[in-house]
Amino acid sequence: FFGHNNPGSMELANSVETFKIGVEKLTKEFRTILQTNGKTVPVKLMMDMASGSGDEEVTVEHYPARIQETLSKIANWLVNKAGNTEFLALYYQSRSTLLARSMTMLREAVRHGGGVNVQTKKSATAKDTPQRRQPGIFRREATQRPRRMSLREKTPTSSGAGRGAPAPIEESFVVPAISGKEWGSVEGTYAFVTSCSVFYQMLVSERSLMQTILPSYHHKTCFQQLMATPLDLFIAEGENLNNAVKRVLLRNDYQAVLSGLKILQHLQQQRPQYQALMKGLQHDPAGRVSSLTSIFESTCHKSLVEFCDYVKNDPDKASNMPKDGTVHEITSSTVSFMQQCMDLQDVIGTLLLPHDAAARASNTGHPAKRALGTYFNKVLSVLTQNLETKANSYENPALQTVFRLNNFHFIHKSLTRSNEVLRILEEETPDIEDNYNDMIGRERKKYQKVWSKALNYLLEASQGHKETLSKSDREAIKERFKGFNTELDDIFRIQRAYAIPDERLRESVREDNIELIVPFYRKFLEGYGSVPFTKNPSKYIRHQVPDVERILRSFFDASA
Secondary structure, eight states, X not given: OHHHHOTTOHHHHHHXXXXXXXXXXXXXXXXXXXXXXXXXXXXXXXXXXXXXXXXXXXXXEOSOHHHHHHHHHHHHHHHHTTOOOHHHHHHHHHHHHHHHHHHHHHHHHHHTOSSEEEEEEEETTOOOOOOOOOOSSOOOSSOOOOSEEEGGGSBOSSSOOOTTOOOEEEEEEEEOOOOTTTTOSSTTHHHHHHHHHHHXXXXXXXXXXXXXXXXXXXXXXXXXXXXXXXXXXXXXXXXXXXXXXXXXXXXXOTHHHHHHHHHHHHHHHHHHHHHHHTTTOTTOHHHHHHHHHHHHHHHHHHHHHHHHHXXXXXXXXXXXXXXTOOOOHHHHHHHHHHHHHGGGHHHHHHHHGXXXXXXXXXXXXXXHHHHHHHHHHHHHHHHHHHHHHHHTTOSSHHHHHHHHHHHHXXXXXXXXXXXXXXXXXXXXXXXXXXXXXXXXXXXXXXHGGGGHHHHHHHHGGGGOOOSSOOHHHHHHHHHHHHHHHHHHHHHHHHHTTSOOOSHHHHHHHHHHHHHHHHXXXXXXXXXXXXXXXXXXXXXXXXXXXXXXXXXXXTTTOTTO
């Protein structure tokens, strides 16, 4: 009106100034409402998001409906009537800060879990809800979530509670202990995996909130700015964990591989969701999630290769070898690692496949499994070579054989107990179980060579004896008894300190000894026990057949 009728009038100047003041007041009101009503999301609610196991979707009500409506009216008026967009920065800065704080609260609660009592607060007017247990990533004490959970019912850690609000009362719940073995040896792995899932859901929630408040043509720009700082923190935490995995691997602690693989598994699973959510945004924020995934892929593949090299070239000194020939730590650790990998077989197979031409060309229909089978077979092959080398560090051939027998049997028994690992190995080597049976059989035969000298004394019994004995005949018989007694005592003294920890294997080796020695000793005793070759028979005939059998049953028993 004034523009057409009186452009330079005082009334126009006053109207413009009044309009400007009104815009400033509305912008200030917009900021005040955001600050007064903005709350961090309760850890308990984010844990419900992480569990993802209930029938009902976990929905966050960041603001009451009337507050959202007010913010929306102000935002639309400022844009459409005043052409003002300064309030957008207020919005995305406020929401970004609350999102970053919420994610930090979640990570800290999970990282310091294990029975930690986490305190939250709720309004004294909040309605209590009957509670039941929920399965999933988190298992909380007394936790049935409501369909919608208003942040008005939770007191956040951030400031800005509304004036006149009821005094908050404390509500506590316990973050349960987490099994470290399942998540590898890098601290923070479980917390990051949890936040990976929750962060996506929180971004979806923020986008939904934004769409109800801001005009549509500002959504992409505002959402990009809103997620920038929280995404920076998320990526930085992932990169720090990747570096932590590398540091732990330098100590030859290959449980760290499991940490990296767990993280990689979740990043690969959620990468498509992040890409869909961030599609069309500038500076490709989805590409940063993909880059983080690629970093873990590189680290995990390299660590798998290095693990195989470590098994092959385990630098353990000969002085650290088990004195009793029991199962070596490298054997149990390697088999345990393979078993733990089964929960991650798809991730590992996918990592290995690009480097395995034979698996890619396989007609089995499961090239990733074939690649994992090739890797597992290689690991066991270099482990066998290493065990052969370690066995040779023993001076006693019998102890060498006991060591190999124990370790090969342990591998075979572990494989037959874990059908999943065995099936993966059979993708590459169908007769692997028979191969280990053959190896164990060969070692048992090698072990019996320890009795060669003792048997030489007994085998001469088959030649019979003369009716009348010369002095040399009597001396020869004495030497046979004396030689066998000495051999039996020496072998027993040495080998009772050897260990065969598997009860069935131990008993079967003892039975092998009995079946080999007792029949020959019985025949020897029958042939020479009654011959008058000495005036003091007890000096030479120290053992009856039951005595020999009892001694043989006491092998591999340090308490005998």
